[in-house]
Amino acid sequence: MSAVSHAVDAAVMSGVQVVAVALGGPLLVGMMRTVRCRLEGRVGPPVFQPLIDIRKLLRKQRLRPDQATWVFALAPVVLVATVAVVAAIAPLITTRPALGGGADLFAIVYLLLLGSTLLALAGLDAGTAFGGMGSSRAVTIGALAEPALLVTILALSLAGHSSNLPAVISSTLAHPASVAAPQRLFALGALLVVVVAESGRLPVDNPATHLELTMVHEAKILEYSGPDLALVSAGEAMRFMVLLGIFVNLVAPWGVATSASAGRIILGLVTFAAKLAVTAGALAVFEVTTAKVRLFRLPELLAGAFVLALLGVVSGLVVR
Amino acid sequence: MTAGWLVVAGATTGVAAGAVGAALPRRWRFTSAALLVWLACAFEAAAAVHVMATGRHIVLHSATLIPITGVDIELNQLGALFVLLVAGVAIPATLHGIGYARHGLDSRLAAGTFPLFVTCLLLVPAAGSVATFMGLWELMALTSLVLVLINHGRSEATRSAATWYAVFTHGGAVLILVAWLILTAHTKGQTFPELSAHARELAPAVRGLVFLLALVGFGSKAGVVPFHVWLPKAHPEAPSPVSALMSGAMVALGVYGIILVGDVVLGRGPSWWWLTVLVLGAGSALFGSIHAASSTDMKRLLAYSTTDNIGLALIALGASGFFESTRHPLLAALALVASLTLILNHAAFKAALFLSAGSVQVATGSRDLDQLGGLLRRMPQTGTLFLVSAAAIAALPPLNGFVGEWLLFQSLLHGAAIGSTAGDVAIPLALSAMALTAGLTVVAFVKAAGIGFLGRPRSVGADDAVEVAVTMRLAVGLLAGACVVLGVVPFLVLPAVERAAGVALPGLTRAPVSRGVELQLVGLRGLLAPAAVAGGLVVAVGAVVGLRRVLARRPAPNVAEAWGCGRQFQTARMQYTAVSFAEPVQRVFDDVLRPVQDLDVSHAAESRYFVESLTFHNSVDDAVERWLYERIIRAARRWGQAARLLQPGSVHRYLAYGLGAVVVVFASLAVVR
Numbered sequence: 001m002s003a004v005s006h007a008v009d010a011a012v013m014s015g016v017q018v019v020a021v022a023l024g025g026p027l028l029v030g031m032m033r034t035v036r037c038r039l040e041g042r043v044g045p046p047v048f049q050p051l052i053d054i055r056k057l058l059r060k061q062r063l064r065p066d067q068a069t070w071v072f073a074l075a076p077v078v079l080v081a082t083v084a085v086v087a088a089i090a091p092l093i094t095t096r097p098a099l100g101g102g103a104d105l106f107a108i109v110y111l112l113l114l115g116s117t118l119l120a121l122a123g124l125d126a127g128t129a130f131g132g133m134g135s136s137r138a139v140t141i142g143a144l145a146e147p148a149l150l151v152t153i154l155a156l157s158l159a160g161h162s163s164n165l166p167a168v169i170s171s172t173l174a175h176p177a178s179v180a181a182p183q184r185l186f187a188l189g190a191l192l193v194v195v196v197a198e199s200g201r202l203p204v205d206n207p208a209t210h211l212e213l214t215m216v217h218e219a220k221i222l223e224y225s226g227p228d229l230a231l232v233s234a235g236e237a238m239r240f241m242v243l244l245g246i247f248v249n250l251v252a253p254w255g256v257a258t259s260a261s262a263g264r265i266i267l268g269l270v271t272f273a274a275k276l277a278v279t280a281g282a283l284a285v286f287e288v289t290t291a292k293v294r295l296f297r298l299p300e301l302l303a304g305a306f307v308l309a310l311l312g313v314v315s316g317l318v319v320r
Numbered sequence: 321m322t323a324g325w326l327v328v329a330g331a332t333t334g335v336a337a338g339a340v341g342a343a344l345p346r347r348w349r350f351t352s353a354a355l356l357v358w359l360a361c362a363f364e365a366a367a368a369v370h371v372m373a374t375g376r377h378i379v380l381h382s383a384t385l386i387p388i389t390g391v392d393i394e395l396n397q398l399g400a401l402f403v404l405l406v407a408g409v410a411i412p413a414t415l416h417g418i419g420y421a422r423h424g425l426d427s428r429l430a431a432g433t434f435p436l437f438v439t440c441l442l443l444v445p446a447a448g449s450v451a452t453f454m455g456l457w458e459l460m461a462l463t464s465l466v467l468v469l470i471n472h473g474r475s476e477a478t479r480s481a482a483t484w485y486a487v488f489t490h491g492g493a494v495l496i497l498v499a500w501l502i503l504t505a506h507t508k509g510q511t512f513p514e515l516s517a518h519a520r521e522l523a524p525a526v527r528g529l530v531f532l533l534a535l536v537g538f539g540s541k542a543g544v545v546p547f548h549v550w551l552p553k554a555h556p557e558a559p560s561p562v563s564a565l566m567s568g569a570m571v572a573l574g575v576y577g578i579i580l581v582g583d584v585v586l587g588r589g590p591s592w593w594w595l596t597v598l599v600l601g602a603g604s605a606l607f608g609s610i611h612a613a614s615s616t617d618m619k620r621l622l623a624y625s626t627t628d629n630i631g632l633a634l635i636a637l638g639a640s641g642f643f644e645s646t647r648h649p650l651l652a653a654l655a656l657v658a659s660l661t662l663i664l665n666h667a668a669f670k671a672a673l674f675l676s677a678g679s680v681q682v683a684t685g686s687r688d689l690d691q692l693g694g695l696l697r698r699m700p701q702t703g704t705l706f707l708v709s710a711a712a713i714a715a716l717p718p719l720n721g722f723v724g725e726w727l728l729f730q731s732l733l734h735g736a737a738i739g740s741t742a743g744d745v746a747i748p749l750a751l752s753a754m755a756l757t758a759g760l761t762v763v764a765f766v767k768a769a770g771i772g773f774l775g776r777p778r779s780v781g782a783d784d785a786v787e788v789a790v791t792m793r794l795a796v797g798l799l800a801g802a803c804v805v806l807g808v809v810p811f812l813v814l815p816a817v818e819r820a821a822g823v824a825l826p827g828l829t830r831a832p833v834s835r836g837v838e839l840q841l842v843g844l845r846g847l848l849a850p851a852a853v854a855g856g857l858v859v860a861v862g863a864v865v866g867l868r869r870v871l872a873r874r875p876a877p878n879v880a881e882a883w884g885c886g887r888q889f890q891t892a893r894m895q896y897t898a899v900s901f902a903e904p905v906q907r908v909f910d911d912v913l914r915p916v917q918d919l920d921v922s923h924a925a926e927s928r929y930f931v932e933s934l935t936f937h938n939s940v941d942d943a944v945e946r947w948l949y950e951r952i953i954r955a956a957r958r959w960g961q962a963a964r965l966l967q968p969g970s971v972h973r974y975l976a977y978g979l980g981a982v983v984v985v986f987a988s989l990a991v992v993r
Contacts, residue, residue: 058868058872061876062876062877063878063879067775069697069774070696073877077861077864077868078857078861081861081864082857088856089856099849101847102847106725106730107848107853110715110722111853114717114857117711117716117762117766120766120770121769121774124766124770124895127775127776127882127892128883128894130883130885132775132895132901135901136896137904143905144756147752150729153733154748160845161737162846164847223882226872296908299908310752314744
């Protein structure tokens, strides 16, 4: 096959991933809500409700606070754009997306950081008490999660001598026995905590609350309305799906398409959806049984994740 | 024809600029000096480019210019990189100075000293012998000290800052001088090639001592913890173009000094040297970033962030030396390239940030974040450029900070698996330190940009702020532009960085990063495509904007008042402040920061159930200053008091001291001989 058709295949697969994440993110959030409602004995909204909400918000008028600047207008767009770029290059459904060579885990982390940092700035832009509160808390949590995140990447990269995500996943596919290697288990445990913290789920942040003592993400975006809020909700849902998607593919890489045939891509989509559904369902069950941790107890949780990640690195270096 | 005349012409022009600055009337003083400073920068930069391009060192010797020692110039590729860095900071800083001059740079003394400071900065990396280096180094320290003191009439803080700076810079210079003297005592010559030819013959313990002395001496210039105490004092008090030069260029020369002594002259050494550098770097990065995240004075925040960035560069430098000592030359080269890239990037964004802080101070009269706010609406260009530079320092793609941190991350990542016990412990911990530093830098600069430039103005000065002079905006624009260029197309400068690294690692045959649009590590698995990331982001932003336009029914935005919890009017005091923004970080790291908090409640005269006013006070002092230096100062005072017992003023007693000393000397001679 020629280089051109390889590039076209890769671009098509990246497009499939972006569309899957754009539609799947809100669905994933809706599914988790439904699971939680059923466990709590409520009927709950339909699974499609987040998508319906986004459509509703898109039809409304945009309102901008009088003090706001271009930062406020730009942040939701950049949030969605960064997640879309990550969704295009990360190996979610296929190990060979476009520009997959550049899908360095470090680059992915910092691309996502770009979106969340701009959103934190946007929280300060309106000049209200709530926005600053949300921004301050969000960046603090992000800063404390960073060591756990980068050390996790180190632990995962030790085996393949590369922090390139497709390479990490391919090397796991090639050596199935390494799935249960201790360094991976420790590192993935740490990664799960970081994914939960970064996407603002319980026990770090409660997306369903609007109580000023506890809210983080919702306080930051309080001034958004209409299409801007639609973008923020979509962006956050997509971000959650990308993070969780990377996590499940690191835990169990099977099913990820290694070639560009239509059958493999469909198989990849189905297995990816199944893995996500199982993990998200388990997370939802966990969320029902747990309460939000106090903001100032969070450092302990994230330090725990950091120690887990460091254990991963140490065991990786010991069993070498 | 040799290119040596370029160096001489640059130096002469620089000195002439100083004379012009001191001589001309106030109106033309700084501008005319600035023109000559640019010419000097252009000459020196041309010499540096010549060295980079041809690979031939510029060597000059004059035995007559200064008697006995003579003057030696040797500009190699490592020096050339630092000359280019200094010129890159000095040109915009001087341009900013033209607009800033009315605010404290247009006195005869200031306009005369500023060009001399720039000239010294340009010449230090070109020095080829101990005497020339130390002469220029001291001149650089003295001229910068004069410039820190220039506003001494305005506040006591300036005088105190200058004292601290003087003590550290001269204490450091003494240690550096001792290091050089140990080397020259062994060798007959004093030029760097002569020293490096004989340095290997020294005993390992002596080599170690020389390295440690130089590390502490240059470290005090580079702002390494625990020798950083002068930075958060001197940087805020100096005029902003001077702060930019000090933080972007002079501090970088401290790292140049460590590379010069450790790599070039001593020819690298055992791993404990470099692990020391790595540990100092990690400590500086963490301490600096924690303090930057909790500072409320904009320039103090930037000063602590300088300590943090230099710490990262030293982590890379230490890792490089460590890899070399464990025989991994390719990794060593990669880490050294990372270190130099971090220094180069730091010069670009830190100079931009210091100059913007100067613009803000000119426009609002304050650099306290809690007096600012809403500046992006009032100073749109300065504000936007500050935001871009802040994003660069926070290592957000597609800007230059990201490329530097990626290189550092990759060198540590691949270095973790080299199979040395010390490395197994040090490298993952260095990586953790780097990660926490990166996270806290985001906190610090979201705070600086968000509290300072967004929201509502917190003071009359901020409310009345207007955009600053065009020269000042252009100066910051040049540097912020450099951040974008270095971030999107780093391959334009990486070859120069690699050539500079080759001077420190002479055995290196392969460049550690491939020459292409994408950064591909050579011999290791790692790839970054900064241009593709930038392009992808632009395309994605365009697509999202287009999609929103298609999907949204009513696109025209309407302006409304922000929600104020049911209150009718929002005031600036309802916003989060810099103190409240940093409160979670301050609480998490209170063991390091030890904040002093105080709440004063005064009750109404009628009843103590009614509160008349509340005063909250929060201050964060430097723990190192309090726990180390204040003790040293107290101890010195006590010894000084005790010494007074020896000096009662009696001439007889002093004659007895003299006699006693002579007896002791003779007695000891009798015993020794």
